[in-house]
Amino acid sequence: MAEPILSVNGLSKRFKFDAGFFAPEDKYVYAVNNVSFTINPGEIYGLVGESGCGKTTTARLIVRMYRPDEGSILFTDAGGSRHELEHSEGAALKRAREQIQYVFQDPARSLNPRMTIGEVLLSGYRYASTWPGKTQATEEARVLLSAVGLNPDDMYRRPPDFSGGQRQRISIARALLMKPRLLICDEVVSALDVSIQSQILNLLLKLKDEYHLSMLFISHDLAVITYICDRVGVMYRGTIVEEAPSRTLIENPCHAYTRYLYSSIPRLGGTPAAGQSAVQDSPYRGVRFDPTQKPAQAEFAAVKELGDRHRVLDSLLL
Ligand SMILES: Nc1ncnc2c1ncn2[C@@H]1O[C@H](COP(=O)(O)OP(=O)(O)OP(=O)(O)O)[C@@H](O)[C@H]1O
Numbered sequence: 001m002a003e004p005i006l007s008v009n010g011l012s013k014r015f016k017f018d019a020g021f022f023a024p025e026d027k028y029v030y031a032v033n034n035v036s037f038t039i040n041p042g043e044i045y046g047l048v049g050e051s052g053c054g055k056t057t058t059a060r061l062i063v064r065m066y067r068p069d070e071g072s073i074l075f076t077d078a079g080g081s082r083h084e085l086e087h088s089e090g091a092a093l094k095r096a097r098e099q100i101q102y103v104f105q106d107p108a109r110s111l112n113p114r115m116t117i118g119e120v121l122l123s124g125y126r127y128a129s130t131w132p133g134k135t136q137a138t139e140e141a142r143v144l145l146s147a148v149g150l151n152p153d154d155m156y157r158r159p160p161d162f163s164g165g166q167r168q169r170i171s172i173a174r175a176l177l178m179k180p181r182l183l184i185c186d187e188v189v190s191a192l193d194v195s196i197q198s199q200i201l202n203l204l205l206k207l208k209d210e211y212h213l214s215m216l217f218i219s220h221d222l223a224v225i226t227y228i229c230d231r232v233g234v235m236y237r238g239t240i241v242e243e244a245p246s247r248t249l250i251e252n253p254c255h256a257y258t259r260y261l262y263s264s265i266p267r268l269g270g271t272p273a274a275g276q277s278a279v280q281d282s283p284y285r286g287v288r289f290d291p292t293q294k295p296a297q298a299e300f301a302a303v304k305e306l307g308d309r310h311r312v313l314d315s316l317l318l
């Protein structure tokens, strides 16, 4: 099997917060606790879990917006060189990061309304090591606008002229212009109508093949995640409690938290979802975890291997 594009091992990150002058000791939010996973070439790996479980922090650690407290992030670039991103600095980090592009949830805020789409697309690219000059870059931008389902002449319009779904297409085009190997999509369809969501998901699947991408796809929505992802990690309290191929996760969710997530999905007509009754008895029912308490079991809990790339944490991690 080809080498993974990304291999994350034992990643942890806590944030100090100001508990006030009279606080007897420093207080921390334990955002990511001992997270490990790999993404293989051409694979879409999903992270799913409720708000605050550490999905975005994991992604930001990978692009080194933050430095991890512990753990390693191994990235294989287009030339086959491996980078230990947790130690990378300067020009080497910049070049590796060009190949890992991040698409955000809110395209309205990430696109400057005063720039033309052409300027938006080229603004990051012009500082990249792969910048081919303005004429060539403009041509590439036009090709990408078509590839994401827009008109090449949209280059001369501005972000407010576009709908939410179209703005997300522009964000995707801007990311692809950098010729990434790995695309990180963080809640990219969460702000969109359901019908537009599926258009964007299908566009991502098409672009994945056309541009030979691998993806880290983050969402709190299990239906979205299992639709687009090959494999999924279910996160709770900063830890992956279960990991499996999408189909396996749908058919045989094993961790009590995964089952709870499934059984909490509302169904049309009130028909109970598979295992709906489980929600009543779930140990997670009504539980709101405290992120300032480190889940003690996270480091020591055994991981059970169930075969077919299915693994589950042998602890409730409540
Ligand atoms: N820069 C930061 N400083 C302090 N605390 C932070 C910071 N970023 C995240 N946190 C905290 O870390 C925890 C994990 O946050 P994170 O944004 O990674 O969650 P998430 O799973 O992406 O949630 P959501 O689904 O709401 O986007 C939360 O308790 C959050 O408040």
Ligand SMILES: [Mg+2]
Pocket (backbone or CB within 6 Å): 055, 056, 057, 186
């Ligand atoms: Mg987030």
